[in-house]
Amino acid sequence: MDPNLLIDVQNLRVSFRTDEGIITPVEHVNYRIKREKTLGIVGESGSGKSVSTRALIKLLPKNAIVDPESKILFNRGNGTEPLDINLLPAGSKEIRKLRGGEIAMIFQEPMASFSPVYTIGNQIMEAVRTHRLSSNSPLAATSTVGTHISESLKAKYNNVSKKEARSIAVDMLRRVGIANADLRVDQYPHELSGGMRQRAMIAVALSTHPSILIADEPTTALDVTIQAQILELMKELQTELGMSIIFITHDMGVIAQVADEIAVMYLGTIVERGPKEAVINDPLHPYTKGILRAIPKLNNLGARLEAVGGDIPGPHERPTGCPFHPRCPQRITKTCDKLHPERIEKTPEHFVRCFLHL
């Protein structure tokens, strides 16, 4: 595996068992994340953005089935074999080490992702003590995961002391730009404002020094001025800690500002993926073109917007063939409604799934 790649997802397919039968909200999904880069996933509600990233840490509901053929390769680097996360059982020790440790996640609603009955500091300390080795541990230098080390040895040296964890917590809060961090650390989530809570959430996620951060609509619930603060903070911390980010959003503007690479999802498949500049300035898929045109722009005030016609189909009425064909202005009859388009590499690193580009 290319040492520059951190995660390589191949042919991801996730289905759910429901009362009305099996639905497959995510299918034919391939993406890769380079080290220290940001992949932006953009799509409308129900397009499978969250499901396809939650599969990385097996954070899916019980009725989910991830196709065993799918591969989620996690490349730890330093010469080790890549790990296929899909092969790990959902409740196993290994996955629990990864989740919150090497792969961290922040969610849209910061109030809902904190426990209201513990202080902010308590919740950062919990993450630190679960996932980080003490700085005076002899194992700290060798590996943060330590799968090859015996359990008894780990129990002896692993734990960060409470005092140490607390100072890490204060330090993290300071780093995410919270004033009076040593006071804030003992406050409860309800005592912080929305923007501050999202900063604290980032502090929890980054306190374990993850190699990848999954940010699922982290700024959607925030106001624009606060959103700008959080986006800048995430960029700063990314260079400082050298991590990769998967940034999920439905806002094209946000994705254009934060991502290095953009993946556009529609009804469970990535219809287009490529470098930011290519996708925005030179979109290939009719859906990408459609949503870029549908955004109101300041240099064109008052003109009619070009809407993408039709409605997004529900999960049970998924069209056959290309998922976008019922709304596509350029559909080819007897092709688009019958066959599923293959992935085509139009220019280097710029992929599209569309028959128009064969």
Place this chain on the structure above:
Amino acid sequence: MNNVNLLDVSNLKVHFPIYLNGLFRKVKGYVKAVDGVSFSLDRGQTLGLVGESGSGKTTIGRAVLRALEPTEGKISFTADGTHVDLATLQGKALKQFRPNMQLIFQDPYASLNPRMTVRDIISEPLECLNSFSRKEIDERVREIAGMCRLNLEHLRRFPHAFSGGQRQRICIARALVSRPKFVVCDESVSALDVSIQAEIINLLMDLQQELHLTYLFIAHDLSVVAHISTKVAVMYVGQFAELAPTERLFFKPLHPYTRALLSAVPTINLETAFEPVKLEGDIPNPANPPQGCRFHTRCPYVSSICKEEIPQWQEWEAEHFVACHRVDELN
């Protein structure tokens, strides 16, 4: 019909009391959600209202519709040549006046009763008036449904059968069935996906042309507001910071807060660098707003006068209002 004043709001205040716990529930203070706001709106115009959460946008909308009792101020509404002061209208007179103004909500999933058919939902505002026969109601429901691009087949179904965009069209039909003159759109397109949002914005603009409607359009998405509004007001902690015709506000903003807000909007334009003006700290609590200019705690150009005196609401250029002490120096 142009340039006919429809709505003239002056010095509108809405204060919510905060009660002490205990036997007598003594009032210990007020949340000044809206604190002295003035604007006027002509027929066929759209006033866009932007601002961060908690700045009082929704409260203004509700006070104008008299879903809330204003604490102070005048709301004069001109309909069919008669003036009424909505702030003092009460009882029967208010009820008779209500069909003239309507509200479209944000979330089309939460604002439709799942147990009513679409026809019943749309006709309810008329049923409430008790002055139409069944036949008239049916006719008007069909007419407005057609205008909102719903077909007759849809009228017999229940809301669950519809997608988000279709549901929002049902909400719009319900709001317009009583032939209002003034409609408050409170974040009406914010919950929709971009591909659907564009369609609803187009529909709202078409209906405005056809029915000569006046909108108060509340949203936090600045590019949507810019697109639909004739003029735009920027709110900050219960007061207006700036009010101007759309193009002036977006291309020649005067107030430091407006500039910061505009710079913070991420755009898909990759050629211009994204450099948001850094605003320190958080939005102040409207129960305890800062002394002087309310923006002084976060303003990059703060001076000593800003901390003490409340800036005047002045007309800096024609139609362009701003409340800032240093507007002359900064522009």
